[in-house]
Each structure stands twice: as structure tokens, then as C-alpha cells.
Amino acid sequence: MYKVTFKPDVYDYLLKYFNKYREYYENLYEDSWIWSENQIIDWYIEESKNRNIEILDLIEETLDKENILWRKENNSLIIRWRTKYLFIEFLEDANLKERYVSSLSIR
Numbered sequence: 001m002y003k004v005t006f007k008p009d010v011y012d013y014l015l016k017y018f019n020k021y022r023e024y025y026e027n028l029y030e031d032s033w034i035w036s037e038n039q040i041i042d043w044y045i046e047e048s049k050n051r052n053i054e055i056l057d058l059i060e061e062t063l064d065k066e067n068i069l070w071r072k073e074n075n076s077l078i079i080r081w082r083t084k085y086l087f088i089e090f091l092e093d094a095n096l097k098e099r100y101v102s103s104l105s106i107r
Contacts, residue, residue, distance in 0.1 A: 002092075004063045006056070006101045013104055014055060018048040055081060055106075059088060063099045081106075 025044035029037045062068065062079055071077045079086045089103035 001064045001066070001097070003096075003098045004060045004101065005098065006059075007103070010101050010104045014052050017106055018052050021051070022048040055086065059086065059101060059104075063088075063090060063101070 022045055026041050029040045029044075031037075034040065058079060058081055062077070068077065075090050075092055077088045077090070079088065085107050087103075087105040087107065088101060091100040091102055092098070093100075
């Protein structure tokens with residue numbers, strides 16, 4: 001098994017992505033006259049945190065394997081996540097058994 005680490009830019013990208021996700025639903029349900037709007041907004045805030053963790057776990061579970069059959073020669077990878085795709089680029093050190101995720105894009 002490989003040790004998987006992430007570049008700080010990957011964490012920043014995810015933070016921005018899920019902040020936008022959360023803000024969209026906060027704005028959508030804010031002043032919506034629904035009696036449980038605070039509950040709905042809280043659910044979306046919690047869901048954004050859960051999705052962030054879910055993506056990091058998915059990437060780690062995929063990259064920690066010995067062989068990644070569907071990766072490209074330039075150490076890039078596309079993983080399906082829910083209805084989206086994660087485009088990942090990583091560096092690999094086979095001697096130390098480490099993989100370093102250098103780039104992530106969600107489309």
C-alpha cells in the first residue's frame with residue numbers, strides 16, 4: 001500500500017468548492033418562508049463537510065493501492081464521484097511507496 005498525501009492547493013480547492021456549494025443553498029433557502037429553513041441550511045452545511053471528507057477518502061482509497069489500472073502514463077487519473085468526475089494528477093515515488101496528489105479538478 002502507498003502512503004497518499006495532498007498538496008495544500010488541493011485542500012484549498014476543495015474548501016472553495018464546498019464553500020460555493022454551501023453558499024448556494026444558504027442563499028436559496030434564506031428568507032424562503034419555509035418554517036424549517038434553518039434546519040435545511042444546517043443540513044447543507046453538514047453535507048458540504050461530509051462531501052469534502054468523502055472525496056478525500058475516495059482519492060486516498062484509490063491511490064493507496066499497489067496497481068492503478070486505469071491511470072494514464074503522466075500519472076493522471078479520472079475517478080467518478082456521484083454525478084461528477086474527479087480529475088487528479090499525482091507524483092509517485094515507488095521506492096518510498098508514496099503518492100502525492102498535486103492537482104484536483106471536479107467537473
